Amino acid sequence: MPDITREEVAHLADLARIDLSDAELDHLAPQLAVILDSIKSISEVAADDVPPTSHALPLTNVFREDVVRPGLTAEQALSGAPQVEQQRFSVPRILGEL
């Protein structure tokens, strides 16, 4: 399995929407390489016929009656918002420059 490079870490941070500075990349990239090295044995453990487990206990779909229940008020839902406008979450522009 390939080692993780500084460029790959920069790309992954980009995918995860985290702006890493050069100093952070210098610090984190070698640590991630060490972590990956310590867990790489995993690829040789399980045979093809072993089924994967996503949850410890079997999951079944859970339904409830479709009845009206009280929920959060708009004020409650907006109470932690960085910016509010007209009872809405106010966010930075989501489209390119107009």
Place this chain on the structure above:
Amino acid sequence: MSDLTRRTAAELADALASGETTSVEVTSAHLDRIAGVDHDLHSFLHVDAEGAISAARESDARRSAGKPASALDGVPIAVKDILTTIGMPTTCGSRILEGWVPPYDATVVSRLKAAGLPILGKTNMDEFAMGSSTEHSAYGPTHNPWDLDRIPGGSGGGSAAAVSSFEAPLAIGTDTGGSIRQPGAVTGTVGVKPTFGGVSRYGLVALANSLDQAGPVARTILDAALLHEVIGGHDPLDSTSIDQPLPPLVEAAREGTRQGAARDLSGLRIGVVKELGGDGYQAGVRARFDESVQLLVDAGASVVEVSCPHFVHALAAYYLILPSEASSNLAKFDAMRYGLRVWPEGIESPSAEEVMRASRDAGFGDEVKRRIILGTYALSSGYYDAYYGQAQKVRTLISRDFDAAFEQADVLVSPTAPTTAFKIGEKVDDPVSMYLNDIATIPANLAGVPGLSLPSGLADEDGLPTGFQILAPAMADDRLYRVGAALEAMLIHAWGGPLLARAPELAQKESVR
């Protein structure tokens, strides 16, 4: 007043029921203790003195009217800062949620309130529960009451330190890979990770949702059982909550105490897990573990060595599954609806995505960034099958190991953590070495089975607490309490008193309240 903080939750409940004391007195005594010692410990991120006293008054009114809400009505508690609380900040130890006050209570919190337990405040933790030392809290580390230069374990170091130092008789922790049990081991307290699905995760800010489980932190097995019965049981708001009644836990703890006092554990089959011990474990940890096993044998339990050959791969599987789930769960901290919003410097009219990147860089600490990036890697195309897919298969193999072991034994036992508390700063920038702290606790999370840690003594080489772990099959949490209480009774008899009586006195600041 200090007398009240030294009592167990069960003793406090009795004193409240008999009218010997009031919840306002008990709650005030603990708030005074917090004011006196928390400057050295930093167990708490937020103390709600006003709210706790107000809840205590209501509890006293219920007691006076002869209508207590539960056995623990009026006994105060501390809550890990990863469970949402109306009117109290919930930061998860992260800058990204600094000052956030949730608009809803976690089910665990609403059950505590319904049972009448005044909430003293929110306890410190590794950021988003990622860590084994509480050093990854954005608000500074918690110190171990046994030695202030040492870590209290993690991620729930704040809850363990609070209970260990008599700031609170009870606390809530959460355990994803050992975050209740390992802090219990290194602070000389009791911690229980219930069966996955046994305690609601609603309002528990998710780290790894297939592994996270809230549970009790206490000084005795009985206290943990009393608290477990308050918070446990089915919750329709959590789709992974088990829709079955809890086994009788308090009854099991009381029966275990009787069996321990009578030295009668005949018929009990105990499995010592071969892979969770040996060379990687500190000599003093092994010595105290062996003595505890011998006590169980002397009381008539039969002991077999069991092998769980795939446990050696548990750590690797965990450090793929956890970051993968975490990278997905933490995507919601996007600076749009709540939490920190940072505008990037040098960009005119930044986009939402640029604000998101800057906010997540400023709001997350190193360990969170490491794990998000690792998870993003493990889930990316080309690596998914080799990493995440393999880890899920190993999870199956670990569950099969447990199934086979529980055919030979009623409970499995091991040391809880490989070492006693290490020095603050010693491992903070060496992630792989930090991860090894959870080597004995992680298999239970991967398989969803319940686990308990209780104090087994002090290591000869450093005089610090060691932990004894008990594991049981899913939904057999009662076995943890029965065996744990029996061993606890025998250890306390051997020591001539509880282990915490031997903890050093903390410098008490004059009460400022």
